[in-house]
Amino acid sequence: MTSIAAVVLLGVIATLSAPPAPAVDVRFVDVARQAGIDFVHANGASGRKYYVETMGSGACWIDHDGDGDIDLYVVNSGALPGFTGPAATGKLYENRGDGTFRDITSSAGVAHPGYGMGCTVADIENDGDLDLYVTRFGDNVLYRNDAGKFTDVTARAGVAGGGWSTSAAFADIENDGDLDLYVAAYIDFTLENNKFCGEPGLRAYCHPDAYNGVPDRLFLNRGDGTFEDISKRAGVADPSGKGLGVVFTDIDADGFPDIYVANDKTINFVYLNRKDGTFADISLTSGAGLSEQGIAQAGMGVDAGDANGDGRFDLIVTNLDHETNELYLNNGDRTFSDATFTSGLGEPNFMNVGWGVDFLDYDLDGDRDLAIVNGHILDNAHLFNDQARYAQPRSMLDNDGSGKFREVGPSLGEAFLRPAVGRGLAVGDYDDDGDLDLFVVNNNAPAELLRNGGVRGRHWLGVSLRGHRSNRFGVGARVDVVTRGGDGERRQSEEVRAGSSYLSQNDLRLHFGLGPAGVVERLEIRWPSGSRQTLTGIAADRVLRVEEPPTR
Numbered sequence: 001m002t003s004i005a006a007v008v009l010l011g012v013i014a015t016l017s018a019p020p021a022p023a024v025d026v027r028f029v030d031v032a033r034q035a036g037i038d039f040v041h042a043n044g045a046s047g048r049k050y051y052v053e054t055m056g057s058g059a060c061w062i063d064h065d066g067d068g069d070i071d072l073y074v075v076n077s078g079a080l081p082g083f084t085g086p087a088a089t090g091k092l093y094e095n096r097g098d099g100t101f102r103d104i105t106s107s108a109g110v111a112h113p114g115y116g117m118g119c120t121v122a123d124i125e126n127d128g129d130l131d132l133y134v135t136r137f138g139d140n141v142l143y144r145n146d147a148g149k150f151t152d153v154t155a156r157a158g159v160a161g162g163g164w165s166t167s168a169a170f171a172d173i174e175n176d177g178d179l180d181l182y183v184a185a186y187i188d189f190t191l192e193n194n195k196f197c198g199e200p201g202l203r204a205y206c207h208p209d210a211y212n213g214v215p216d217r218l219f220l221n222r223g224d225g226t227f228e229d230i231s232k233r234a235g236v237a238d239p240s241g242k243g244l245g246v247v248f249t250d251i252d253a254d255g256f257p258d259i260y261v262a263n264d265k266t267i268n269f270v271y272l273n274r275k276d277g278t279f280a281d282i283s284l285t286s287g288a289g290l291s292e293q294g295i296a297q298a299g300m301g302v303d304a305g306d307a308n309g310d311g312r313f314d315l316i317v318t319n320l321d322h323e324t325n326e327l328y329l330n331n332g333d334r335t336f337s338d339a340t341f342t343s344g345l346g347e348p349n350f351m352n353v354g355w356g357v358d359f360l361d362y363d364l365d366g367d368r369d370l371a372i373v374n375g376h377i378l379d380n381a382h383l384f385n386d387q388a389r390y391a392q393p394r395s396m397l398d399n400d401g402s403g404k405f406r407e408v409g410p411s412l413g414e415a416f417l418r419p420a421v422g423r424g425l426a427v428g429d430y431d432d433d434g435d436l437d438l439f440v441v442n443n444n445a446p447a448e449l450l451r452n453g454g455v456r457g458r459h460w461l462g463v464s465l466r467g468h469r470s471n472r473f474g475v476g477a478r479v480d481v482v483t484r485g486g487d488g489e490r491r492q493s494e495e496v497r498a499g500s501s502y503l504s505q506n507d508l509r510l511h512f513g514l515g516p517a518g519v520v521e522r523l524e525i526r527w528p529s530g531s532r533q534t535l536t537g538i539a540a541d542r543v544l545r546v547e548e549p550p551t552r
Contacts, residue, residue, distance in 0.1 A: 321353050352374035
């Protein structure tokens with residue numbers, strides 16, 4: 001890792017690292033084993049085709065000890081009836097600060113059993129420590145973090161949930177300084193109602209139509225370490241949903257987080273925040289609930305980002321093979337336009353099953369690209385369709401800056417060519433070298449840490465927020481970065497989000513590629529409290545830690 005020095009200037013704490021070297025092509029390499037990450041996902045399969053086997057799992061980047069290096073929690077699934085393999089739990093890997101990790105699962109207190117699905121990370125008590133919420137097939141668990149040691153506080157907090165939970169995300173829905181929790185729920189599957197699906201003599205995992213949907217849950221943070229289930233009162237307890245992915249994003253730029261939920265073969269939910277703890281269901285009128293043809297697709301992973309540089313947050317949702325991964329462009333009037341085909345996303349991945357997805361700037365050129373991990377649901381897919389494959393290559397879609405994408409995965413090295421049964425995807429700069437790395441969880445197989453091997457000759461800026469009137473880590477804050485070059489002023493917009501992709505969470509630090517710009521002309525922050533802050537003349541190639549002013 002590059003040596004780091006801290007400086008304090010004009011109320012901003014900055015972490016500096018070395019400037020980029022001359023440009024080289026971008027390559028990703030799987031360094032999981034060299035980095036000390038030995039995680040292997042166990043789905044507990046025994047041939048009985050329990051539906052839950054094929055759906056997991058995810059991962060979260062979390063700075064669990066507050067030392068500035070992002071650590072990694074990976075969710076594991078585990079045993080099901082008939083499974084004879086070894087016991088499995090999730091794992092917490094501590095970043096040593098030199099590009100390697102060590103397994104601290106037991107000593108940190110997060111080795112509890114349970115059939116895990118996903119995770120999300122936030123500071124629920126505003127004490128400066130990031131807490132961890134893990135979704136499961138069964139009761140979920142909330143781990144409170146006290147200086148790097150975790151305690152199961154699920155029962156006291158009241159957030160166990162139950163049933164089959166999938167993705168989860170934190171946000172401050174009322175902007176009162178306390179982070180609330182949305183938990184997506186899938187279907188009413190149990191081990192006892194496991195159905196036979198497939199053909200005579202050829203069993204397969206069921207289609208979601210074989211089971212009823214179940215309502216998602218929204219938990220309001222009371223500010224004392226406990227939560228209240230306000231799902232029905234808030235208007236988000238629709239039992240028709242079959243939720244797999246969720247993301248909070250400010251759709252209408254009013255300073256309050258809205259909700260987007262990817263549902264499997266039912267309309268995707270778009271919930272507009274009414275600013276009073278309730279939400280308006282605009283799923284149908286928004287244009288982001290169905291495909292361009294008005295069809296409910298197999299929504300799995302989701303993310304929000306500014307795809308075309310207009311300052312509005314657009315939506316991406318991954319789907320099944322023979323469908324398309326839908327890109328919905330934000331029109332600025334609480335509606336979206338389906339830009340899947342006009343953006344170039346219609347053809348790539350048409351034969352793949354998409355899961356984890358993230359807007360990111362993998363090549364530091366100043367626009368949001370798309371990374372997608374793929375893998376079929378059916379482990380015997382080829383027996384039903386001779387063109388289908390269980391393991392599939394992942395995808396990187398390069399943005400030309402205007403919201404037009406092209407597939408470049410094959411040029412990024414073996415890590416993007418090698419087929420795998422991908423599920424969770426979490427993005428973060430684990431080695432603090434200025435470019436973004438990918439962590440991928442593969443179903444019933446080893447996980448992969450895809451190190452970005454070099455985006456040189458281009459600049460970058462990381463932003464780490466600390467709230468005072470807002471929640472401690474600035475979740476929900478909007479950050480705009482303005483640079484100037486030969487083509488004039490360029491603005492990039494991003495939000496701090498706790499939970500997205502599929503069953504996963506990215507690094508809470510925001511990351512901006514700056515291309516040739518060595519200086520950020522202006523950095524503008526709109527905090528969840530409503531306060532605004534502007535910094536000017538910021539040198540590139542550093543991670544800024546910005547403190548919210550304690551008063552307006």
